[in-house]
Amino acid sequence: MSFDASLSQLLLPLCAGAAVVIRPDDVTEPEALMEYIQATGVSFLHVVPAYLKQLVAVSGWQDSRLRIVVSGGDVFDTGLLDSWFNGDNASEREGIALYNSYGPTEIVITSSSHRVSVKALESKGSAPIGKPLANTSYWIVDAQGQLLPQGVVGELCIGGDSLAEGYWQREAQTAERFVELRFNNTLQRVYRTGDRAKWNDAGELVFVGRQDNQVKVRGYRIELGEIEAALKACQGVTEAVVKAEDDGLWAFLSLDENRTTLTQVEEELATHLPGYLLPSGFETITEWPLTASGKIDRNKLVRGISSDSDARAPSTEIELALQAIWAELLKIDAISATDNFFNMGGHSLLATRLASQIRRQFNVEFTLKSLFESPSIEEQARLIELLSAPVNASNSGDDAVNDAEDMEEFEL
Known part of the structure; x- marks a missing residue:
């Protein structure tokens, strides 16, 4: 209940007579979430694009009861579209409708939604966010508040019955964002979103980016x-x-x-x-x-600009393989064996992807908890070696007990 979209995610299904399934705190990795979706019979899923990119790589879609997947809160780019329609598991998602939703808090969360099709890949950009919902209006304007024609990028302004009154006890910010503009000789009260957008040939809105110092990160x-x-x-x-x-x-x-x-x-x-x-x-x-x-x-200013050149470079076969995985996820090359994954820019979503790739590449039970306990390449390499080592059946007595205690230290 700590963010705006929780209102629609929780209340709308209940108003329609449906049940709401809330993800448990320990279900974070894509594989675990898919298993949970299968077990609970979820038919409608709402997820941000960053996490959906990871979820599409997981198999098991055909064993779920999913019928609709809605993604919003960030740019729905062609990389995600390609993974959904052309990825390894694309055939499992046939019959599941995919929607790209859009809407700021100031317009009561969702103001448009677009069912995404494979044709969106032809745009070479992001998927449309669709047309405004009932009792909502969209306008694309220039810096002077004048309407712009189809295909021209400008600022998106939104008006309608669900427009907020303003910001609580922030008069200056309210006056800046909630303004009156004249369209077709009619004065309209609108919210200036700060989002840059344009109308496409189909009369649908395409989100282009932000025009100020605001950014969207993980929704x-x-x-x-x-x-x-x-x-x-x-x-x-x-x-x-x-x-x-x-x-x-x-x-x-x-x-x-x-x-x-x-x-x-x-x-x-x-x-x-x-x-x-x-x-x-x-x-x-x-x-x-x-x-x-x-x-x-x-x-x-780019990540790694102050990297320590004296740090130890990965040397073993496992460390070098881990370095390649890190580099792909973090989009940087200067990675030492002692760098902390989270200090290098790794966040929870990237952590789930790293844990999944380690499991697949090394065929070991490397969990998200393992990653938090072993955040560097050298620590992860040692843990992988331990998890890969065959159990010596000849151990007996104290040796067997000591081996068990060593394993328990990792709490796997």
Whole structure:
């Protein structure tokens, strides 16, 4: 109940006489979720695109009772479309309807929905978000609030019966976002979303991106400046820049000379911001890249810019294989054997994918809990070797007991 979409996800099925199945906290990995969907007979699934990308790689769709899958809260790109319609398990999803939904909180969550078809792959972009729902209106306008024609990108404004009155005790922000614009000689009260969009040839809306410093990460709308301000308020932080990269937040910091550590900054930041606003990784910068005008050049700030060149490189066959998996998931090449997966930008969604790939590639029971307990490549390699080692049946007495105790230390 801590986010806007929970209202429609919980209340609408109940109003229609359906049951609501809430995912247990320990069901996080895609394989486990698919098994849970099969066991509970779920027929309608609502999931963000980032997680759906992982779920489509899992088999078992044909053994479920799923009829409708709705995904929203982030860009529904062609990579996800291709996986759904052309992936290894695509044939299992025949007969399951896929919808791309859109709608900000200010318009009571959902304002349009589009049934996605394989034709959407021809757009070479993102899937349409459809046409406005009943009693809702969409307008695409320029910077002066003038209507734009089909195919021209502008800001999406939304009006209608479900429009919110404004932000509680935030008059300035309300006045900026909730405005009156004149369309066809009629004055309309609208919400300026800050989303850039356009009308396609079919009269459907296509989401293009954000036009301000807001970003969407894992379904959450985030103001990067809010996180940067909170970081600069932390003890020992002299400068901070936060960027959205690969469905995660990455923080670049400069620290004072009082031996403040990144761990201390992380702990303090966690007391000021909710979990979804916390960066996936932190990196210290000793010399900021600057533009010609002397401002910080955000484009030159990339993950790994301050990597320690003296760190030990992966050396064994297992470590090198793990490094390749990490590089593919994290989209970076500079990875040492001692780097922490979560400090390198790994978040919970990437963690489930890493655990799944390790299980498939090494044929071991490597769980998500194993990853949290062994976050570096060298630790994971040792655990894989232990899990792969054959049990020596000749062990007896104390040796057998000691072996069992060693295994119990990993709590697998």
